[in-house]
Amino acid sequence: MSFLKIRDLSVILRGTNHRLLRGVSLDVGATEVMGLVGESGAGKSMIGKAVLGILPRSARIVGGSIELDGVDLLTLPPRQRRHLIGQKAALIPQDPLTALNPARRIGPQISDRLVDILGWDKARARARAEEILHDVHIPQPDRVLRAYPHELSGGMRQRVLIASAFAAEPRLIVADEPTTALDVTVQKQILKLIFEMQARHGTALLFVTHDLGVVSKICQRLTVLYGGLVMEEAEVGAFFEAPRHAYSRALLAATPRHTDPTADLTPVPEAVIAEARRAVAEADQRWHA
Amino acid sequence: MFLRRLLTRIATTLVTLLGVAVIVFAVIRIVPGDPVAMMLPPGATEADIARLNAFYGLDKSIPEQFFIWLGGVVQGDFGTSITTRQPVLGLVLSRLPATLELSVMALVIAVVLGGLVALTGTRLRYTRTEGALDVANGMALSVPDFLWGLVLILLFGVLWPVFTISGRVSPNLVPEFATSFFLFESVLRLRFDLWLDLVQHMLMPALALAIPLAAIIGQLLKQSLKETMHLDYVTLARTKGYSENHVILREALRNAVLPTLTLIGVQFTFLIGGTVIIERLFSYEGLGNMAIDAVINRDLPLIQGIVLLFALLFTLVNLAVDLLYAVLNPRLRHA
Incomplete structure (x- = not known):
């Protein structure tokens, strides 16, 4: 039983006929970790944004459905949709330096959703914020609650954002390249933390990344995107043994391996790109017909 | 730290005000228009004009007038209004x-x-x-x-x-x-x-x-x-x-x-x-x-x-x- 069920989702660039997502279908099970991979511009972040209702103004959903816990978000009135997303889903953003409000203290930024959207009383929400900061291994959580974002390091801020995402016990978390903006030394700790928290809370996780190495370690399934089109969707074990799709094989060959970091990388061959483009063009033809 | 910033602030404010005072003082004395001439009826004698000028201190040089005025300001005396003959400070504050x-x-x-x-x-x-x-x-x-x-x-x-x-x-x-x-x-x-x-x-x-x-x-x-x-x-x-x-x-x-x-x-x-x-x-x-x-x-x-x-x-x-x-x-x- 999938918690997030996307069917045939199409998103266009507003005012044009150009599709950014070309009929994407995707399932994420209730406690599953799904990796979403692809090159820049493949539309992997776009899917996460569509689910959370934060697509930029320039993008418009023109077809398909996004079911969260059995409810189609796209048919709900805006207020109810927002509320449902706020209750059941959360985002771990890409850049911890810009994702916290510089004018507000950390504490309220974690607990505000608990009070305003989930209806907790303030004391309980504050206690929860302190507890969850403790869970993400932040020393002296009571001091951090009173701090402003500029008083914390980048790694600390990402911990705070992870805590904030898990604080309300959401059933689905979208992590949008959560380590890209961090130091390499911090990246590993943050990844470990996200999966520690995911395992403890049994949350469904949609992990958007361009790093197949990370996917191989932490995801159960993955979806490969090219040009807003799903190229392949597979179990991680099977995928890394033998990817079915030519594009997936090429992408894998272009990924550095920790076991042999000096090995030459193969760029995605022209022929494979041409084939992927053909698939995109065919999908567009079917759609416009 | 805060005290030091406050003192710096007060000092710069005083310098600004002094600058403003110098400019205003000079400008209104350089531009044409003589307060004494406007107070006297037509046909006043040279002696009358000289007497009034001396009364308001207008016969002295501009720098001299300025320091006399500044000396008063420091003591809270902003001079006397020529037209109403009342203290300037009281008029302005009212x-x-x-x-x-x-x-x-x-x-x-x-x-x-x-x-x-x-x-x-x-x-x-x-x-x-x-x-x-x-x-x-x-x-x-x-x-x-x-x-x-x-x-x-x-x-x-x-x-x-x-x-x-x-x-x-x-x-x-x-x-x-x-x-x-x-x-x-x-x-x-x-x-x-x-x-x-x-x-x-x-x-x-x-x-x-x-x-x-x-x-x-x-x-x-x-x-x-x-x-x-x-x-x-x-x-x-x-x-x-x-x-x-x-x-x-x-x-x-x-x-x-x-x-x-x-x-x-x-x-x-x-x-x-x-x-x-x-x-x-x-x-x-x-x-x-x-x-x-x-x-x-x-x-x-x-x-x-x-x-x-x-x-x-x-x-x-x-x-x-x-x-x-x-x-x-x-x-x-x-x-």
């Missing part, structure tokens, strides 16, 4: 409350109006309403305050006379007040009959001063609000389930206000300068009106006193803005 109340009222109106325009424009961004607001804003901005004054007089004083467009308060009510802060006092004493009469007099001049400032505030605040609305922490708040209104007011507004605040400080000093003409236009008995009379009559000590007070007001406004900025921006608080 008019200051009227101008302060008018300026602050105009500022409050400007902030409220400008804030509403910015918030509405942000809430309805990319719609026709935003476009219409922008056009109205541009018009409000391109018409100067004194023209707004004339328009308001014509509309609400002549064509549809609902407001009193002359004076600060009905003359028969003046004895009711114990202080010169009429508006403030009426609120404190809960005398809403007096308050209503004051507002009826003050609203039009205050509005004339406020409209251009409101337009500037509306324009800049909306611009920085719209920029802030694209930032990551605003997007994150949306995923938490918050409404557009909530996101604008709680996440974006406080950060977007900072650049606007600096601008309000600068523009407020312009507004205080604008009271000179607006007070004249509405026969409002404030400092600005007094300044015009003083200039017409070449009342040198009075001009000096008024200008010095205006300069002091400007520096105080800037100080207040700096303090407010530190309060609103946590990153500056420990700096």
Whole structure:
């Protein structure tokens, strides 16, 4: 039983006929970790944004459905949709330096959703914020609650954002390249933390990344995107043994391996790109017909 | 640390005021126009002129006159008004409350109006309403305050006379007040009959001063609000389930206000300068009106006193803005 069920989702660039997502279908099970991979511009972040209702103004959903816990978000009135997303889903953003409000203290930024959207009383929400900061291994959580974002390091801020995402016990978390903006030394700790928290809370996780190495370690399934089109969707074990799709094989060959970091990388061959483009063009033809 | 900053601030303020005093003192003595000649009837003798010049100390050199005057100022004596023969300090202080109340009222109106325009424009961004607001804003901005004054007089004083467009308060009510802060006092004493009469007099001049400032505030605040609305922490708040209104007011507004605040400080000093003409236009008995009379009559000590007070007001406004900025921006608080 999938918690997030996307069917045939199409998103266009507003005012044009150009599709950014070309009929994407995707399932994420209730406690599953799904990796979403692809090159820049493949539309992997776009899917996460569509689910959370934060697509930029320039993008418009023109077809398909996004079911969260059995409810189609796209048919709900805006207020109810927002509320449902706020209750059941959360985002771990890409850049911890810009994702916290510089004018507000950390504490309220974690607990505000608990009070305003989930209806907790303030004391309980504050206690929860302190507890969850403790869970993400932040020393002296009571001091951090009173701090402003500029008083914390980048790694600390990402911990705070992870805590904030898990604080309300959401059933689905979208992590949008959560380590890209961090130091390499911090990246590993943050990844470990996200999966520690995911395992403890049994949350469904949609992990958007361009790093197949990370996917191989932490995801159960993955979806490969090219040009807003799903190229392949597979179990991680099977995928890394033998990817079915030519594009997936090429992408894998272009990924550095920790076991042999000096090995030459193969760029995605022209022929494979041409084939992927053909698939995109065919999908567009079917759609416009 | 704070004490050191405060002392530096006071020192720079004093230097500024001294500079202003030197310039004003020199300029009003260099430009043509002789106060003594204006006081004497036609046919006064050379001896009469010399006697009056000596009486007011105008026979000495300008630097000499300046140091005599400065010596008095340091001791709290700003000289004697030539036309009214009363101490300048008393005259100026008696008019200051009227101008302060008018300026602050105009500022409050400007902030409220400008804030509403910015918030509405942000809430309805990319719609026709935003476009219409922008056009109205541009018009409000391109018409100067004194023209707004004339328009308001014509509309609400002549064509549809609902407001009193002359004076600060009905003359028969003046004895009711114990202080010169009429508006403030009426609120404190809960005398809403007096308050209503004051507002009826003050609203039009205050509005004339406020409209251009409101337009500037509306324009800049909306611009920085719209920029802030694209930032990551605003997007994150949306995923938490918050409404557009909530996101604008709680996440974006406080950060977007900072650049606007600096601008309000600068523009407020312009507004205080604008009271000179607006007070004249509405026969409002404030400092600005007094300044015009003083200039017409070449009342040198009075001009000096008024200008010095205006300069002091400007520096105080800037100080207040700096303090407010530190309060609103946590990153500056420990700096």
